[in-house]
Amino acid sequence: MIATAMSNGAKADAKPAAEHDIKITGRDVRVFYGDKEALHGVDVDLRDREVTSLIGPSGCGKSTYLRCLNRMNDTIAGCRVTGSLMLDGKDIYDKSIDVVQLRARVGMVFQKPNPFPKSIYENVAYGPRIHGIASSKADFDAIVENSLRKAGLWNEAKDRLDQPGTGLSGGQQQRLCIARAIAVSPEVILMDEPCSALDPIATATIEELIDELRENFAIVIVTHSMQQAARVSQKTAFFHLGNLVEFGETRQIFTNPVDTRTQAYITGRIG
Amino acid sequence: MTDIAADSFSITSSDARARNARALDSSRLRARYGAEKRFRVYGAAAIVFGLVFLAWLFGSLVIQGTGAFRQTQIRVAVELDAGELGLSGTPDREALEKAEYQAALRASLRKTLGVGSDRGERRDAYALLSNGADLEIRSRVLADPSLVGKTINLWLTAGADVDTMLKGNISRDVPENKRRVNNRQIAWLDKLAADGRVGRHFNANLFTKGASSDAELAGMGVAIVGSLYMMVVVLLVALPIGVAAAVYLEEFAPRNRWTDVIEVNINNLAAVPSIVFGLLGLAIFLNVFGMPRSAPVVGGLVLALMTLPVVIIATRAAIKAVPPSIREAALGVGASRMQVITHHVLPLAMPGILTGTIIGMARALGETAPLLLVGMVAFVVSQPATPFDPATALPVQIYMWAGASERAFVERTSAAILILLAFLITMNATAVILRRKFERRW
Structure with a gap:
């Protein structure tokens, strides 16, 4: 109830509305693991060229919600999703949607940097290769360079493209994973606690990067760090015990939360 | 309070x-x-x-x-007299093949030892050399027909008893009537040795020849080739089927009662006594499909059935060991399930799969019981040209030699075991090297 109210109230933004077309609309999204309901009817609208952060204590359902957006939950046995999730007006869970193509449009970056045990070049080129986006060597080279540049890794990696991606430092690996995700030109990038395994400096680099990527993509980030949510995101959704408690402008959530639970969480009393 | x-x-x-x-x-x-x-x-x-x-x-x-790897040989000046060989004019190849090499050899031997016309003396003299000695001359002549008419000094394989005695396994102190080499033969041998006509050379027969009742002519050649054929069959059958089964069970099969039953049974199959697989092979491959008896292809199929559960278990373990983060990464960029498996899971699991397969094959290589039931305990003299020809296998050869009564087979049995162990150690070392080389840390 509150969530819907908040999402309506979130329209007061400085930038013109046209720039912020709704990318993904979620209505009454429920997730079941077997008989257990893990997410109790969530309504969140994700806007293009905007960072939305999902916060909340562990086990609150924020990662579950994130994984609904590119159907990574499909791989979990006994997991069922109801409600409607529309990407550009098309139901993500419609039978006609090919999950492989969906994931090309909705990329993902994981909690632990997980580059393939292949070369840096191959890591980035893998997505375009399996989707047939590029064919010639020159195309691949261009995509790899472009993606690494966007991920802020080109200068560090250009001389060692043939070396294994697993040999990079943790922060570099995570940027490589971001480059790999953007190499297939997705529209939405999901990030599941992308900085939780990184040191503060690498975290700052990734946060800057997220801010730059916002120019081109809709970004959804799950984070345990409220400071991070406050720094990088425009919209924030607070989850608690499988419920969406509050969703709105980040500034408003952190300065003037409507719900007492939100206030308790951001001041460190629950979580 | x-x-x-x-x-x-x-x-x-x-x-x-x-x-x-x-x-x-x-x-x-x-x-x-x-x-x-x-x-x-x-x-x-x-x-x-x-x-x-x-x-x-x-x-x-x-x-x-180790004694079996060297074989006693006697150097004889063989007169390749055309008359003695029964040849006339310029003989063609067929004539050379059928020539009387034994007669020529015996005449030369008599001359060397100074043997008269006494039949007993002659028999003793001939027994110094192997029954196959004339064939060694034959192959020389066939390779170079111009030798006819000349006298050549040839190292010829000694008889098994002579070999055994000279290696010290028959004592001279044994009374003559209980000794397989009599006093007359010993005297000749001492004289030949003094002339430098007795020597010990590498025993190539051991690696090339097939079965023979003469120990000095018996070898493991047929068994080695038979075992190699079987290993190829095992690899070709067990690896693809085992990997396919494991991938299906691990990646696609739903978790229900049926897959549980299959899983339990695979684990049980790995523990089934090998002779049961032999009976299965006898019943199915020989009796139902009418495949040839004693053939390595049948032995290989039986061993493949036996190795299959090992391959499946090893492959499943290797697939399970691939970190889920790699699967997620591949799924996250939009790889299909099949692509995740072929591009990422299988390459990363391959060292584990190969290690399991090699260890399973090593076990199959040493397996005897199932082969007895599909008729691979056979007296096979000639090398099998294809896997469908009769052959034996290394452990079966050991089994047969261990049961042979002649003293000379004792050292050959030990040598055969050493050869089998060498194969096994090589295979296991390969597995270890593979595992070391491709081991990955995440």
Whole structure:
């Protein structure tokens, strides 16, 4: 109830509305693991060229919600999703949607940097290769360079493209994973606690990067760090015990939360 | 209320302190260290016990078996007289193949030893050399027909009894009537040795020849080729089927009662006695499909069935060991399930799969019982040209030689075991190297 109210109230933004077309609309999204309901009817609208952060204590359902957006939950046995999730007006869970193509449009970056045990070049080129986006060597080279540049890794990696991606430092690996995700030109990038395994400096680099990527993509980030949510995101959704408690402008959530639970969480009393 | 609580706290606290004091008591501490020391001694003793028996086994094998790798030979000046060979004019190849090499050899031998016309003396003289000695001359002549009419000095394989005696396995102190080499033969051998006409050379027969009732002509050639054919069949059958089954069970199969039953049965199959697989092979491959008896292809199929559960279990373990983060990464960029498996999971699991397969094959290589039932205990003289021809296998050859009565087969049995062990060690070392080389850390 509150969530819907908040999402309506979130329209007061400085930038013109046209720039912020709704990318993904979620209505009454429920997730079941077997008989257990893990997410109790969530309504969140994700806007293009905007960072939305999902916060909340562990086990609150924020990662579950994130994984609904590119159907990574499909791989979990006994997991069922109801409600409607529309990407550009098309139901993500419609039978006609090919999950492989969906994931090309909705990329993902994981909690632990997980580059393939292949070369840096191959890591980035893998997505375009399996989707047939590029064919010639020159195309691949261009995509790899472009993606690494966007991920802020080109200068560090250009001389060692043939070396294994697993040999990079943790922060570099995570940027490589971001480059790999953007190499297939997705529209939405999901990030599941992308900085939780990184040191503060690498975290700052990734946060800057997220801010730059916002120019081109809709970004959804799950984070345990409220400071991070406050720094990088425009919209924030607070989850608690499988419920969406509050969703709105980040500034408003952190300065003037409507719900007492939100206030308790951001001041460190629950979580 | 609070007083009671404080009291009980102080009691428990002093209790704990007393307990700690007891634990730190030096006699208890010494007892604990003593227990650890004893346990270490037991462990070390167990290892020493095992090593002693291993050393004993290897030692006795090496001591008994190395002799078989060298074979006594006697150098004879063979007169390749055309008349003695029964040749006339310029003989064609067919004539050369059918020539009387034995007659020529026996004549030359008689001359060398100064043997008269006494039949018993002649028989003793001929017994110094192997029955196959004339064939060695034949192959020489066939390779170079111009030798006809010349006299050539040839190292010819000695008879098994002579070989055994000269290796010291038949004592000269045994009374003559109980000795397989008589006094006359010993006298000849001593004379030949004094002339430098007796020597020991590398025993190529051991690696090339097939079965023979003459120990000096018996070899493991057929068994080695038969075992190689079988290993190829095992690899071609067990690896693809095993990997496909494991991938299906691990990646696609739903978790339900049926897959549980299959899983339990695969684990049970790995423990089924091998002779049962032999009976299965006999019933199905020979009786139902009418495949040839004694053929490596049948033996290979039986061993493949036996190896299959090992491959499946190893492959599943290797697939499970691929970190889920790699699967997620691939799924996240939009790889299909099939692409995740072929591009990421299988390449990363491959070292584990190959290790399991090689270890399964090594087990199959040493397996005897199932092969007995599909007729691979056979007296096969000639090399099998294809896997469909009769052959034996290394362990079966050992089994057959171990049962042979001649003294000369004893060292050959040990040598055969050494050869089999060499194959097994090579295979296991390959597995270890593969695992080391492709081991990955995440």
